[in-house]
Amino acid sequence: MDIKKGRVYIVGAGCGAKDLITVRGLRMLGCCDAVVYDDLINADLISGLSEKTERIYMGKRAGCRSAAQSEINERLIELAEAGKTVVRLKGGDPLVFGRGGEEALALKNAGIAYEIVPGISSCIAVPAEAGIPVTHRGISRSFHVVTAHTKDGEENFPEELKHLAVPVMSGGTIVILMGLKRLREIADLLMKEGVDPEMPAAVVSGENTGHPAEVRGELENIADKSEAAEVTAPAVIIIGKNAAIDLRSQLGPLQGKLIGLTGTDAIQEKLKPGLEALGARVYSAERSVIKDIDVPSSVRHRFLNGGKCWAVLTSRSGVRRFFEVLKAHDIDMRSLANVSFAVIGRSTGEELKKYGIKADFCPAKYTSEGLGSELSEYIKSKESIYLFRSKRGNAELRNILLQSFDVTEVPTYDIVLDEKVKKEAKELLEKTDYFIFSSGSGAEMFYSAFGEVPERATCACIGEVTAAALKGFYDRAFIVAPEISAESLIKVLAEDAAGTLRKL
Helix, strand or coil, rough: CCCCCEEEEEEEEECCHHHCCCCHHHHHHHHCCEEECCCCCCCCHHCCCCCEEEEEECCCCCCCCCCHHHHHHHHHHHHCCCCCCCEEECCCCCCCCHHHHHHHHHHHHHCEEEEEEEECHHHHHHHHHCCCCEEECCECCCCCECCCCCCCCCCCCCHHHCCHHHHHCCCCEEEEECCCHHHHHHHHHHHHHHCCCCCCCEEEHHHHHHCCCCEECCCCCCHHHHHHHHCCCCCCEEEHHHCCCCCCCCCCCEEEEEEEEECHHHHHHHHHHHHHHHEEEEEEEEEEEEEEEECCCHHHHHHHCCCCEEEEECCCCHHHHCCCCCHHHCCCCCHHHCEEECCCCCHHHHHHHCEEEEEEEECCCCCCHHHHHHHHHHHHCCCCCEEEEEEEEEEEHHHHHHCCCCEEEHHHHHHEEEEHHHHHHCHHHHHHCEEEEECCHHHHHHHHHHCCCCCCEEEEECCCCHHHHHHHCCCCCEEEECCHHHHHHHHHHHHHCCCCCCCC
16 A cells, blocks of 8 residues: 555444544544544534544435435545545444445555444444343343345335344344334334234434434334324334333433533533533533634733733633733743732632642632622732633623723633534424523523524523623523532532522
């Protein structure tokens, strides 16, 4: 093989949560030049890529216009021949009805180096999501995976399907992929071959599909129940005694709740682990993308050379941008000798510590009002104050400080809406139980994107300032975390789900 050519990693992304990809697959994503990805890939895997990574969508989904397999093969070869390291990212496992084998053969014939990185197939992952084991001691000692979709066309079932009546009658489990459209025909065929009409059956559409659903029944009524529940493809069909088992973990008060997050990646990543640990299913309903703003040289000079002053930081993102500005302009950290630091809360203070600086002041009340009023009492001399924060920062903090100090507002970043996340979130809005808002700008962007909060959902805010912003759009009762922290918000959500919290 030509060593000047690039190489292709055919990677299975698993099903559902982004961390169900293998460690090796994630490592390949972190160092590749281009990603060619399919449908049903967790959006966080793509949004978390380096800005330098080329992103190429070539998904294939039944009933939708999509790229031909030959076109995908050609694109992979083209990228590799240009010397790039490419990840071909596929849902589930690339070799379980994923056409990964066809792509590998095309690369092999073209003399392109490639490697297959396995993933967790939907044939086991989606049933497990519903608590259905594909094998279980004393009930089922085998499982058989088949697709109801063939290259020959819809008029022909795979020959293996009717032969699977025998193993399912003797205790096996049938797992059928790409068969929802033909579920009634499948059930009729198996009953005709001798399978008991009361044999347990289930249809599960996983969390990564945009339309998660779970239907349980028997072979004779599973088609009717699925149609009544309006299950949409893709879905996995499970037939056998195992389909009656439910091994789902009871994780906590948020078990089964669908929660839509808003705001930046930083706050969403801080919230996700705690919410998921309590059983919640979490997705990005609105993602705010940080757009850098440089600080004018005149402001930088006055801040660093104007004598003793205070730098006030109101978010983790603000802390990071502050030090990015220093680095971009090659400013020596020793230039901060005359600067005292104030932060709005514990989380912002922890971020500041990462840069070797301990905050000189943190209010007892983690709000703009708390920071402004408490800092005004704390500072005894007439010192200048610089607010390093978002361009969309609320006026309350500035107005309180202006009563006693010379205040300079220094926007270091702005926040803009991620349009791709907006498009993907639309399918889940009506099924969402809670929407979380971590800033006034996040609430504003959500309403700009979607117009309203669906009737079934409850809103939750981090802090009074965000709550005040939400009240401008939302006239129903909602939840407010008393502190500006992920921990405080998760606590009140758990209390609300348990029915012990009073909404505002």
